[in-house]
Amino acid sequence: MEHIRTPKVEQVKLLDRFNNKTTTGTLYLTATHLIFVESNVPGAHEIWILHHHIASVEKLSLTTSGCPLLIQCRNFRVVHFVVPRERDCHDVYSSLLRLLRPVSYDELYAFSYNPKQNEQQREVGWQLIDLTAEFERLGLPCDQWQLSDVNRDYKVCETYPRDLYVPITASKPIIVGSSKFRSKGRFPVLTYFYQEKKAAVCRCSQPLSGFSARCLEDEHMLQAISKANHNSRFVYVMDTRPKLNALANRAAGKGYENEDNYSNIRFQFVGIENIHVMRASLQKLLEVVGTRSLSVNDYLLGLESSGWLRHIKAIVDAAIFLTKAVTVEGASVLVHCSDGWDRTAQVCALGALLMDPYYRTLKGFMVLIEKEWISFGHKFADRCDQLDGDPREVSPVFTQFLDCVWQLMEQFPQAFEFSEWFLIQLHEHVHSCQFGNFLGNSQRQREELQLKDRTYSLWAHLLSEQHNYLNPVYSPSFAERHPVLEPSTQPWNFKFWRNMYHQFDRTMHPRQSILKHTLTLKESNSKLEDTAHTLQAKLQTLGVSTSPLELHSWSREHRLPPRPQSLILGAPLSRKEAQQEEEVLGEEALEDAPDGNGGERTVEGSSATENGYGELQSSFSSKNEPAMVSLEFGVARMTC
């Protein structure tokens, strides 16, 4: 709290970034959140911004109406405040600067967040997702693959998990030798097993081959992987980098597998760009879509020049290649990039999602993320900028993965048990540092931080409100008919994910949400069922015998939890983590506020004024809008 100089500023204006709408309200600064509450409106609109979500704060030059403060968030929210007094603005600004750059893990929200659970509940929460059970589900260990204890103490590879599955013929010296020949010691290990064809998906980092170096143990290792699969005489080695990048790495003593040295491999580049290109691409994308009065042509050209959809397609293409090799050819595949924790995670995870319907369920998807991303050491702390660190390490690799999953959901609306809202929540929490799951860069580091004892698990939280994340049109029988998804890679199937990147821009969204509608129907259905039960019970007490109604026995515990208010669901903008912060504001302040926009009766927040079809305010001098400070903004940047 010592960083907060001014906890409350009144008469602050909030400017909408796409139209001339302004809202006046009060700004509160707490230890964890920046809160804006609209004043003098029943059912006032509130904005809660977690400090960890803030990517950058900018103080723009002073204007006649006050001092503008531009805040850009990692969840793609951009807010533009105008604070009447320069001093207040400066206080908020400097407090935020300090608060948004935590220097040690202890400062992260997860260590102070308390969802009012006891120790036992916390422990149970951490046990919900169990990777040992997952490998069992895949039929492992089996006659060809075994669990190795070589990394039990993180000695061989400190960024890998303790439990690793390797071919039974890979002895300890082979593993150790191979790991010495691989960048960061990340030797080839199994990550997914396609039981039908006994084909394995393995992952590793690049070999330290330089221009000519060889490693017999590494060659043995690949041979062992190949031999473990009787369906195919060779292993595909997918280098997910563009060939040029891989070539350049050779000069640094790294590189890629030489097909001449590895007798049984088929080598393939797939050309996904590196973290720096991806960072720049998203930045460019956000700049484009953050432009005010963007024309359709500039939008499409900007979309093209950002390259974002091209990158998304490259990842999907790679995952399709992987899937075909495994499911059609029955070959095992070894996937790597440079260090094997970014592109490799993307491709392996997406490939598994295409191959195995289990991962398309809510829980299965958590398992997938736990496995491919968390346990195999995707550097969440660095990539998501959790602590004040090297900005060149920040990159939207995980965001891209979620984007790819969304593209698949668009193509196969019935295939996923969860909705896009679930993906957006995941993205939110990868950056929120509210739960322990994504903190740190590796399992080892997480153990050192004692996260399981000191923080709560996101999975438990998400599972407890899973009703909110279910896809109403999910069909398990679709999964039976299509165990392996075969997405089309025609370019028009790759779309800009508006609900993610414009999550908080209300004017962008469809004004009615099918998702919300279905949830409402379900809620009212369960209420009606409750009423039926009550009435039935009453009849019984009155001694009237009835034929029991055929109802699902929904007890009180089964009642749906309150729905989160979100734009994706079509509800008005509002707080998210408010439940934990009752001390600041009353609970029931903002149940649905249908008439929230100035008494104008329109559908779900759709409004003529916000769309700017024309400049009618200048006409007939009747309805002049208040004079506006014209500021060149709307350029959203992620400082990453």
Add this chain to the structure above:
Amino acid sequence: MTMEFSEHIKTANVDDVVLKLPLRPALKGTLCVTAHHLVFSERKEEGSYQLLLLLRSVDAIEKSVENLLGYPQYPSAGPGQRMTGLSGSSGTIVIKCKDLRILQFDIPGMEECLNVASSIEALSSLESVTELYPFFHRPRELSLSEPWGLSSPQQQYAQTERLWDRWRLSKVNRNFSVCMSYPRTVIVPCAIDDITLAKAASFRQGGRFPVLCYYHRSNGMVIMRSSQPMTGANRKRCREDELLLQAAIDESEMGYIIDTRSAQQAQQARMAGGGFESKAFYHHWRRLHRHLERGKVLQESLIKLVEACGDPSQNMDRWLSKLENSKWLSHVHSALSTAGLVAECVERDGHSVLVHGFEGTDTTLLVTSLAQLILDPASRTFRGFLQLLEREWVQAGHPFRQRCAHSAHSHARLRQECPAFLLLLDATWQLGRQFPLALEFSEVLLLRLAQDAYASDYGTFLCSSEQERCALQVKENTHCLFQFLLRREEREKYVNPLYEATDLAIWPSVHPQSLQLWTGGQNMPKPWTRLEKRSGLL
């Protein structure tokens, strides 16, 4: 079959034809050419596939023949295979349909192939309207005595009681003598008599004087439409036209004229005898210009879009730049935002609006009908939407015959083709995407209408005006598509299961990020493409 048709058919039946459809396995069967259809039946005992293609829906046909003796195209075919015509020769015809389907037929025998191709070419471009299939389509379940059409200005007037004190029905156009492209009756201000109307009509291009097309119940404001005034280079004026517009609003009120041309285009139009309403003579009207593309530009945009979709390279950047280059989404954007502006004038600012461009038969109708969808809950129902299309497009004289003569594949020189109606359906689809509960009909109806506007079993979209329809006795000799769609068993195919009526206006978001390319479902590259055989005959 009359003589004229059979003249065109030299080979009526060909066996062992292979049909190739995108994303489907090839089928083998018999191809048959009839006066109005191409029929393909797969030769299989059970569950055989049949395709019935209306010849009118053929937009372009490409043929190639090979005479490669000794290289039979299908060596794997059964031993009983009979080679017809020149042995060893074969041909391929690719049919590109107006609804953007692409079918390929491999035909054994060069001569047969050429015969079939020339029959298709001739029969798909019959000139006379009365030779077209709707005049021959006689399904058992329909009778010609059933009512034709759903709505008329009379009905609209009769149903809107609140119109009665200020608006009247006029039969000034009963012989189509005042305006060739208007229906016989129109709704006009009470204060204006038929003589004044006729004079005002002579001041408007094509005689399309301002008429009422929508009455906004909540505030009594109206939307009217017309063509451009013929002010010419000398700034001619017409008292009657001024009176007519003045009578549409109160003394104290103001109205908006939404001109669908740019200010510059409107200026230039004066050189060709056209023009715009000058502020000096129309005191109570304020003109706003919103440039919408029309005619050839729109047609070329569609052609480019379809080309972009057909690009075999799966390159993302190339796709985006081709999509941008087609400008199709820009046109969707302009249509929606101009309609939004009209609706905003009416609902939010409480002013009446007159919409026109040049002829008042294309972009004008696009804007007035979209504005009604935004404002009027009645037009969002299944029947209401069809009524809207009937009033604003069919009866209001959208020249379907010229505009929908060809679609995106045709190699024919462009004449008056323009996908304005398709643009309306696309913009309606966008509304449906943004308000998935607000429309009673689904995307399937829009696809069906798109298909039928270009080629149909029904007479609804034939001809370009009511006058033409009367002269050719379309209503007496064809069935009405709208009536057919409203039959219970048909209707079920097209309703939106999520529909929940709302009285409110549905303001679409017009941010580029909110618009989407309409691909017509099923991962098909094109709007309105369906592979299934048409419902109907077989």
